[in-house]
Amino acid sequence: MQLLQRRRWWREDVTLNRDQQITAHIRFKGGAHRTLKLPLPLKSWQRWVTPAAVIEEIDALLNHHTVLQIAKILNKRGFPSGTGRPFNAKMVARLQRNYCLKPRYDRLREAGLLTLQEMADALHVTPTSVKIWNRRGLIRGHAYSDKNECLYDPPGNDAPRKTMGVKLSCRRRHPDVVSDRREEV
Structure with missing residues (x-):
């Protein structure tokens, strides 16, 4: 007093x-x-807004990475979240949805990649064979989610085909096989 x-x-x-x-x-x-x-x-929600530079970085990274990979990359590069906590897959997915960023699936489809069933129909094999061929490097798949879901490059003229009695390890591999989901961050 x-x-x-x-x-x-x-x-x-x-x-x-x-x-x-x-x-x-x-x-x-x-x-x-x-x-x-x-x-x-500032209002309380304004103090927690993610910086615009982070949103731009997420938009650029969606062309080549899944949301979990993006969260790891942002944390490694030291980008801050709005709340000051490390990024996780849910946060990146929410930011993508809230800021109307085009999902990775749509970006890959616009680039002409095929779904699992479309690729199986194009190669005249089952979807399981497409997954096996992708793992073995005979075709190239691009992960669009963190659940091993992929879209595939169109087979082209020199597409792999069923060959009875020939081991997968002895067959021709795709020249630049790098699975997006296995890429180290």
């Missing part, structure tokens, strides 16, 4: 106005006055 009484001697009256900023008009005893202008405090 004494502290409040001691401080009271130097000011007579304070007026606060709140528009685009907070303006405080202070009138002191003896006639002097002063005006202070302060920015408005």
Whole structure:
């Protein structure tokens, strides 16, 4: 109480106005006055907004990585989340959805990649054979989720085909086999 009484001697009256900023008009005893202008405090949700640079980075990374891989990359590069915690797959997926970023699946489909069933029909094999051939490097698959779901490059003229009695390890492999889901971060 004494502290409040001691401080009271130097000011007579304070007026606060709140528009685009907070303006405080202070009138002191003896006639002097002063005006202070302060920015408005952020609303609680505004303090937790993810920086725009992070959203742009997520958008760029969606062309080549799944959401879990993106979370690991962002954490490794030291990008901050809005809450200050490390990124995880759920956070990246939520940011992608909330900021209307095109999903990886749609990006790959627009690039002309085929679904599992479309690839199986094009090669005249079962979907299981397509998955096995992808693992063995005979065709190239691009992961679009963290559940080993892939879209496949169109087979082209030199497509692999069933060959009875020939081991998969002895067959021609795709020249640049690098599974997106196995890529180290």
